[in-house]
Structure formats: structure tokens, C-alpha cells
Amino acid sequence: MDQSELMQHISQQYNAELEAIRTKVLAMGGLVEQQLERAIGSLYDGQIEQAEEVVANDHKVNAFDVEIDERCTKIIALRQPTASDLRLVLTVIKTTADLERIGDEAKRVARMAISTAKSEAGRNLYQRIEHLGDRVREMLHSALDAFARMDVEEAIRVAHEDRRIDQEYEAIMRQGMTYMMEDPRSIPLLIDIMWAARALERIGDRCCNICEYIIYFVKGKDVRHTSLEQIAEEFGEEPTNADE
Amino acid sequence: MGHSWSEEAWRFVLVVLAGTLLGLLVGHVAAVVLVAVIGYVVRHLYYIHRMQRWLDDPYLGKMPAHFGLWGSLYARIHRLLEAHRRREAQLQQQLEQFRRTAAALPDAVVSLGPAREILWVNEKARSMLGLRIPGDYGRPLANLFRAPALRQYLERGDYKKVLEITAPGREQRQLSVRAVPYGDGQLLVIFQDITERYRLERIRRDFVANVSHELRTPLTVISGFVENLRANPDICPEAWRRPLKLIDEQSGRMRQIVGDLLLLARLEGGEAQLREAPVDVARLLEGAAEEGRVLADGNVKFQVRVESARQIRGDAGLLRSAVVNLVSNAVHHTPAGGQISLHWVDEPGAGCLIVEDTGEGISHQHIPRLTERFYRVDAGRSRERGGTGLGLAIVKHILQVHDARLEILSEPGEGSQFICRFPEARLVDPGQRQATDESRIADHSA
Structure with missing residues (x-):
């Protein structure tokens, strides 16, 4: 539906502008994905250089955020969008805000990677983090895929994934606490690791938000602060034609 | 009819x-x-x-x-x-x-329309790039396969080079991307999985790093203790003075060779990451001349002549080591009282960095082989002067990564000229630099 609805306007220019902001969001998404991937990678490889690169590249993500916001403001001011166009612009604004924060969290993970790179302790907690990291990365990837396709079904599926991430985060916290009790000297390191885990968990939440915006755009219904079961009940069963 | x-x-x-x-x-x-x-x-x-x-x-x-x-x-x-x-x-x-053939290809093939939207993909592309067909027809490829490098590559529109990227996703597959424009603004993009090759390259790189590390550590220990022994006349008998001095010299030489070999391996493997920036040639030449003066111990006169204000876009550290290698080479082959001059001049379509000496010169048959590793015109003599035999090979490779060429002119008895010719594309006018930076920013916001 997204393609056809976007192509309805008489003004070719307007169509192009709307398509362009969507593409920009996905370009930003691609960059954030890369940042996150490198941050997680450096966390368990202990590659400081890569982590430093992530920290240094964060300004690019911020630049995207500013640019997209500016374009959206311009569209609102000049075109006064209504209905699905307005929803698209709002969705884009909110999504970029979340992506920008995901970028910040990635930077935080990279910082933790730098500060923990030298120590050998707590390595077995890293495996858990690795797993959590993979999950989160995949979630972001699927959320952006759903955004590119404006696919409600996929968005609902991704939103469900967040619970698993929360569970894993809790497991890491519990394990970390046991280690702390066993060996108080490892506490500074473990706190860093837990910060990284916390950042990853927050990214999961942000992905969840993006999925909610997708549902809002396609269905025109605000599903924030609604339980997942309710969302699935309302939209999940009916066949979505978001692909056409 | x-x-x-x-x-x-x-x-x-x-x-x-x-x-x-x-x-x-x-x-x-x-x-x-x-x-x-x-x-x-x-x-x-x-x-x-x-x-x-x-x-x-x-x-x-x-x-x-x-x-x-x-x-x-x-x-x-x-x-x-x-x-x-x-x-x-x-x-x-x-x-x-055609479709059956393309589908059977081991590489992923995607054809893109003028707006870089997906027109057609083969079987392999679906799994490699994670596309959903037919739903994804008409969507921009870079929106679905979001590697930032690929987006840049497609936007820039310069498809002569092959792009290598890490595919987003868990497996971290390495892909080489090649795009071929065809028809009316359409583009055929071919993705090849090079993870295996990449892995082998990594093994080779690790090997070089490990070997050099393994060789360096014992050398450091040897020269450390030798130095200690030589510094304490109380524990060092007179008879051992000379052997220890030789050990010290030779281990120092070996360390240098290992270092040079490592640099060469890095340059050759194309892994040396160029930290590109405009390099001020005048300062580069002054610095090299200064090092030459120290090396020559005042026996040779130095002259620096800079006739062009243009700068070289390149890696300052590598360029410096190339020029210093040429200068030390010249110092080794120039007898006391000689002169070494360093020039930087403009030439049509190029910038020439010239190191000229009034030394003994090289006969013709040796010139083509000078840049080979460990090649010596006169084996005994040059070793005595402390060269590693790798200097010119390093110079050649450094110039190569800067798209420049080394030319050697020499007559026995009349001195030699080493000319490094940098192409126009590598030269920067100091005044122009500002302008190009600004236009890049403008491009970005457009």
C-alpha cells in the first residue's frame, strides 16, 4: 500500500520528497546498524580501534538526525500533508529520534568495549552478551526491514522479540551479581559489562518503538502503551497487504 | 498482391x-x-x-x-x-x-532501474541479500540491503572499482560488489561471496605479524644484554669487546631488516591504510635533508629547491620514509665533498620529486634491477655501509600506493638522479583545498 499511496500526488516533486525522507531514514538505519554491529563486535573481540571508530562515527548519525528533521519540517511547512502523508512524516520524525538514540547506545557499548578490552576476567559473561548482542542486532535489522516494506506483520513479530531480550538481560544481571559476590575485585569490570548489556536492552526497546510507528503509519492507529496481545488481536490476524 | x-x-x-x-x-x-x-x-x-x-x-x-x-x-x-x-x-x-543461466550463477545478480530500484534478481540474490520476491520489486536496493558503503557506491556512480563490503548480519560475510551500467540508466549489480578469500588473507596477514613479532623479541633480548655488557667494562673482558660490538651492530641491522620486511609486506598486501592528507613537500624535503646531514656527518653538502607550491595528497609518514630512504641511499653512495640536492618541480601533468647526488653513479645493467629486494650492485661494499638492501624496494612500493612512478637516471662517475613522478590527480593546490571541501559539504546536504 505504501508505494501506491505515495504515488498518488499530482505533484511529482512532492512524491519525490516523501520518498526521499524514507530513503534517508533507511540510510541512517543502515549506518546505525553498522555502528551497532561494530560496537558489539569490538566488545567481544576486544578490538579497541574498531570501537574507537564507532565512537568517532557517532556524529554522522547525529547529522542524519538533524538533516531528516529539517526536511520533515520543510515538508510540513510547505506541503501541509494530510492523512497518510502526515502519518509518514510523523513516523519518520519519531523513527529518526529512536535511531539516533540507538546510535548513542551503540557508542556507549563501544566505550565499554574500550574500557573492558584489556581485562580477561568475566569472559564467560561475554558469551551471554554476545548472544544478547546478536539478538538485538537481528531485531534492529528486522525492524528496519519492516520499515522498508511497511510490513505490519513483521513489525508485530519484531515487537514480540523484545520480551526475549528482556529475559536475557535479566539473566545477565543475575549472573553478574553472582560473580560480584564471588569476587568483589571484578566489580568494576562487571559494572561495565552490565552497562553494555543495559544499553543493548534499551536498543531492543527502541526497536519496539519503531515497530509501533510502522503500525501507526500503515493502520493509522496509535498502538503505543497497548499490550502486544491487543495489537496482535487487532491487526495480526487479518491478512495485511502491506507488500503490494 | x-x-x-x-x-x-x-x-x-x-x-x-x-x-x-x-x-x-x-x-x-x-x-x-x-x-x-x-x-x-x-x-x-x-x-x-x-x-x-x-x-x-x-x-x-x-x-x-x-x-x-x-x-x-x-x-x-x-x-x-x-x-x-x-x-x-x-x-x-x-x-x-538467460534467467535460468543467471539463476544458476553462484553469485547474486540484481538488476536495478534508474532510481536504483530492484527490477529483477536471481535465486542466489534472495538468500544472500535477504530479499523477498516479488514483494521487493520496485523498492530501492539500498533500503533493503543497507550497508552504508553500498549506498555510497550506488550514489556516487563510479563503477570502475570493485567494492568490498561486510554484509550486515550475523555471519559477517564479505562480499565483493561490481556494478555494470547497461541500457537506459539501468545497472546490473553482481555480489560475490569472498568470505573464504578474505579469511585466507587474514591468515597471511597474521602470519607476517606473528613472524615479525617472533623475530623481534629475541633480537631485543640479545641487543639489550649486549648493550649492558658493553656498558660495564668491569664485567666485560677486553678480548670480548670486539665480538660484542659486532653482535650489537648485526642484531641492530637484523632488527632493521625485519622492520623493513614488515613494511614491505604491508605495502604489498595493500593493507597499508593510507592516511591521506595534503602533504607539504617543502617541509618533507627539509626534514629529509636534515636527517641526511646527520647521517653524512657533515661530509656532504645538501641543497633543497622547491619550485612548486603544490602539495601531494598522500600519507605523510610513508612519503617521509620514501624520501629518507632515497636520501640515505644517496649519502651512502656519495663520497665526502659531494653534494645531494632535493627538488620539487612542476611538469606537465605531473609533479616531480627529485633526489640527485654527485656520487659514483650506477652502470646501466644494474638500473632495472635496483628495486629488487636485496639486490646489490656491489655486495660487499653496500653491506659495509649499513644498508638493508630493501630501501629502494620500499620506495618503489610506497610510490606505487600513491600512484606515482620511480625513474632512475645515472651515469657511472657522474652521479645519479632518482625521480618520483606524482600524477596530477595526486596533487593539491593549497588554495584550492578549501573550495573542494566546501563543495563536498554542499553535495552532502543536497
Whole structure:
């Protein structure tokens, strides 16, 4: 539906502008994905250089955020969008805000990677983090895929994934606490690791938000602060034609 | 056709004649002829109508039977249709064959339209790039396969180079991307999985790093203790002085060789990451001359002449080591009282960095082989002077990664000239730099 609805306007220019902001969001998404991937990678490889690169590249993500916001403001001011166009612009604004924060969290993970790179302790907690990291990365990837396709079904599926991430985060916290009790000297390191885990968990939440915006755009219904079961009940069963 | 056409013409004449005769008989010539002609026209109109109906669904079985002019018209249309159908079937077959071939390719193939939207993909592309077909037809490729490097590559539109990227996703697969423009603004993009090759390269790189590390550590220990022994005359017997001095010198030399080999390996493997920035050549030459003066111990005069304000876009550290290598080479081969000059001059289409000495010169047969590793014109002598035998090889490779060329001119007894020629694309006018930076920013925001 997204393609056809976007192509309805008489003004070719307007169509192009709307398509362009969507593409920009996905370009930003691609960059954030890369940042996150490198941050997680450096966390368990202990590659400081890569982590430093992530920290240094964060300004690019911020630049995207500013640019997209500016374009959206311009569209609102000049075109006064209504209905699905307005929803698209709002969705884009909110999504970029979340992506920008995901970028910040990635930077935080990279910082933790730098500060923990030298120590050998707590390595077995890293495996858990690795797993959590993979999950989160995949979630972001699927959320952006759903955004590119404006696919409600996929968005609902991704939103469900967040619970698993929360569970894993809790497991890491519990394990970390046991280690702390066993060996108080490892506490500074473990706190860093837990910060990284916390950042990853927050990214999961942000992905969840993006999925909610997708549902809002396609269905025109605000599903924030609604339980997942309710969302699935309302939209999940009916066949979505978001692909056409 | 001509035959049936004249037949039809005769038929018309016949109709008119018959009408005239009948009209003469009846007494109303004009009326009867008119009726006959109208009848003739109506008949043809009916045939036209039939043909129109038939053309809606032009199959042989439904073709109305006709003779004469109409029959030949039908026959011709039928032949045209047949030829068209045959061609269509042939094209369809060729297309099908192409698709089957492309689908069987081990690489992912995607064809993109003018807005870089997906027009067609082969089987492999679906799994490698995570595309959903047919849903994703018409969507921009870079929105679904979001590697930032690929987006840049597609936006920049310079497809001469092959792009290597890490595919987003868990497996971290390495892909090489090659794009071929075709048709009306369309683009064929081929993704090849090079993870295995990449892994082998990594093993090789690790090997070089490990070997150099393994060699360096013992050398450091050896020279450390030797230094200690030499510094304490109390524990070092007189007889051991000379051997220890030699050990110290040789281990130092070996350390240098290991370092040079490592640099060479890095340059050759293309892994040396160029930290590109405009390099001020005047300062580069002054620095190299300063090092040369120290090395020559005041025996050789140095002259620096900078005639161009242009800068080289390149890696300052690497360029410095290239020039220092050339200078130390010159120092080694220039007897006391000689002169070494360093020039930086403009040439049409290039910038030339020249290191010239008044040394002993090199005879012709040696020149082509000078940049080979460990090649020595006079083995005993140059080793005595402390060269590693790798200097010019390093210079050559450093110039290569900067797209520059090394040229050597020399006559025995008259000194040598080492000319490094940097192409126009590597040169930067100091005044222009600001402008290009600004235009890049403008591009980005556009």
C-alpha cells in the first residue's frame, strides 16, 4: 500500500520528497546498524580501534538526525500533508529520534568495549552478551526491514522479540551479581559489562518503538502503551497487504 | 498482391458496367449504377467489419474464408502474425534461458532501474541479500540491503572499482560488489561471496605479524644484554669487546631488516591504510635533508629547491620514509665533498620529486634491477655501509600506493638522479583545498 499511496500526488516533486525522507531514514538505519554491529563486535573481540571508530562515527548519525528533521519540517511547512502523508512524516520524525538514540547506545557499548578490552576476567559473561548482542542486532535489522516494506506483520513479530531480550538481560544481571559476590575485585569490570548489556536492552526497546510507528503509519492507529496481545488481536490476524 | 488488386479493379469496372447495362434496360442509368456502387461499398464495409472482429482474436481457425483481394490481405496479416509469434516465442525462450543461466550463477545478480530500484534478481540474490520476491520489486536496493558503503557506491556512480563490503548480519560475510551500467540508466549489480578469500588473507596477514613479532623479541633480548655488557667494562673482558660490538651492530641491522620486511609486506598486501592528507613537500624535503646531514656527518653538502607550491595528497609518514630512504641511499653512495640536492618541480601533468647526488653513479645493467629486494650492485661494499638492501624496494612500493612512478637516471662517475613522478590527480593546490571541501559539504546536504 505504501508505494501506491505515495504515488498518488499530482505533484511529482512532492512524491519525490516523501520518498526521499524514507530513503534517508533507511540510510541512517543502515549506518546505525553498522555502528551497532561494530560496537558489539569490538566488545567481544576486544578490538579497541574498531570501537574507537564507532565512537568517532557517532556524529554522522547525529547529522542524519538533524538533516531528516529539517526536511520533515520543510515538508510540513510547505506541503501541509494530510492523512497518510502526515502519518509518514510523523513516523519518520519519531523513527529518526529512536535511531539516533540507538546510535548513542551503540557508542556507549563501544566505550565499554574500550574500557573492558584489556581485562580477561568475566569472559564467560561475554558469551551471554554476545548472544544478547546478536539478538538485538537481528531485531534492529528486522525492524528496519519492516520499515522498508511497511510490513505490519513483521513489525508485530519484531515487537514480540523484545520480551526475549528482556529475559536475557535479566539473566545477565543475575549472573553478574553472582560473580560480584564471588569476587568483589571484578566489580568494576562487571559494572561495565552490565552497562553494555543495559544499553543493548534499551536498543531492543527502541526497536519496539519503531515497530509501533510502522503500525501507526500503515493502520493509522496509535498502538503505543497497548499490550502486544491487543495489537496482535487487532491487526495480526487479518491478512495485511502491506507488500503490494 | 498486384494480381488480386487488378482483379478487384476489374470487378469494380464490371459492377459499374453491369449497372449501366441494367440501367439502360430499365431506363434509370444513374440510379441503378448508384445502387450497384453502394452495394459494392457495403459489401466491402461488411468485410472490413469482419476483419476488425477477427483482429480482436486473430486465430487461424476463426479466419473468415475469402478469395481475391480480401483473401490475400488475410493471408498477409496471417503471415505477419505468424512471424511475430515465432519471434516472440524465440525471445521468450531466450529470456527464459538467460534467467535460468543467471539463476544458476553462484553469485547474486540484481538488476536495478534508474532510481536504483530492484527490477529483477536471481535465486542466489534472495538468500544472500535477504530479499523477498516479488514483494521487493520496485523498492530501492539500498533500503533493503543497507550497508552504508553500498549506498555510497550506488550514489556516487563510479563503477570502475570493485567494492568490498561486510554484509550486515550475523555471519559477517564479505562480499565483493561490481556494478555494470547497461541500457537506459539501468545497472546490473553482481555480489560475490569472498568470505573464504578474505579469511585466507587474514591468515597471511597474521602470519607476517606473528613472524615479525617472533623475530623481534629475541633480537631485543640479545641487543639489550649486549648493550649492558658493553656498558660495564668491569664485567666485560677486553678480548670480548670486539665480538660484542659486532653482535650489537648485526642484531641492530637484523632488527632493521625485519622492520623493513614488515613494511614491505604491508605495502604489498595493500593493507597499508593510507592516511591521506595534503602533504607539504617543502617541509618533507627539509626534514629529509636534515636527517641526511646527520647521517653524512657533515661530509656532504645538501641543497633543497622547491619550485612548486603544490602539495601531494598522500600519507605523510610513508612519503617521509620514501624520501629518507632515497636520501640515505644517496649519502651512502656519495663520497665526502659531494653534494645531494632535493627538488620539487612542476611538469606537465605531473609533479616531480627529485633526489640527485654527485656520487659514483650506477652502470646501466644494474638500473632495472635496483628495486629488487636485496639486490646489490656491489655486495660487499653496500653491506659495509649499513644498508638493508630493501630501501629502494620500499620506495618503489610506497610510490606505487600513491600512484606515482620511480625513474632512475645515472651515469657511472657522474652521479645519479632518482625521480618520483606524482600524477596530477595526486596533487593539491593549497588554495584550492578549501573550495573542494566546501563543495563536498554542499553535495552532502543536497
